Amino acid sequence: MITTVTLNASIDKAYRMTQKVEYGTVMRVAETHNSAGGKGLNVARVVKLCGSDTKAAGLVGGYNGQYLESLLDADGISYEFEHIEGETRSCINILDPEYGSTEYLEPGCQVTPEEEAAFLERFPDLIRDSDVVTISGSAPRGMGSDIYKKMIRIVKDEGKKVILDTSGEYLEKGIESMPTMVKPNQDEIELLFHIKVRSREDVIEYAKKIYEKGIPYVVISLGGDGALLVCEKGIYQGRPPKIEVVNTVGCGDSMVGAFAVGLERHMEPEEALKFAVAVASANALSPLTGTFDTAKRDEIIKNVEIIKLSDPERE
């Protein structure tokens, strides 16, 4: 069982435009799609598509919160949310032929210290029957920047594996509790180390710095170039074949979902990397967020290249 945690859940609205977006004009949307969003809910859909049991946890509130639960019912995903006073946010992804995807992310409502404390108190029960827990995305306003650090400590005290996918201070503090895996992208590495990444060597160097802090699996997603994995067995790159991308929103979440399944099934690191790259690339072929066609994943996986870049013990 994989529990996915989303503190800053959202009603994700995907707008498909048939014409290029022109600022300062009226734009009519050709098609809309609403989904239960916030990174962890995309992870939950991907885990389910991979054939593993999943439960979504986190915070929801207001009419949007109720709507989000009904969307999860329609997706057949079970959930146990802490209900809060504030209204669950919306995030908009505009897909147009010129620019591809442009996202507008609301910050999320205000959470009170009492609501945060109630969630943390309930958290050990929420994860009791899980093998792997994923913690994804931003946190809504009012929550302490050490919230993920505290949650990771709880998951580890329960003897479970935990993947953290977040950015900024939440990532910096979360790393201090040494999650099983982190999955920053290049931008998140730059934010974490206050540097500008100039080459693939830089990415490897900073990934190793995170690994050396005691994180067993450090995955850096590289968009169309796939992902790097630093672990005890070495440093690997997983490279997808060239594909006709439709929508890359949720690719990182798809990668997290697939790695959670890999950890649950005790896959070897190279096998998990190959699987995760294929799932994430299949998500890029779908106009929807956090979903993919399993037949396309099975086609892509045949052409995912796994390259061993080095063996950390020898460096």
Ligand SMILES: Nc1ncnc2c1ncn2[C@@H]1O[C@H](COP(=O)(O)OP(=O)(O)OP(=O)(O)O)[C@@H](O)[C@H]1O
């Ligand atoms: N253009 C692409 N072609 C093929 N695969 C892609 C492409 N973009 C993303 N992917 C797949 O998705 C994975 C994650 O992508 P990316 O690095 O964009 O994640 P991210 O930045 O964390 O995403 P998110 O926008 O969800 O935060 C890649 O490792 C790759 O497998």
Ligand SMILES: O=P(O)(O)OC[C@@]1(O)O[C@H](CO)[C@@H](O)[C@@H]1O
């Ligand atoms: O504000 P966060 O939590 O960092 O990101 C939210 C979000 O952009 O992430 C997902 C794509 O990864 C979308 O479902 C959602 O709208």
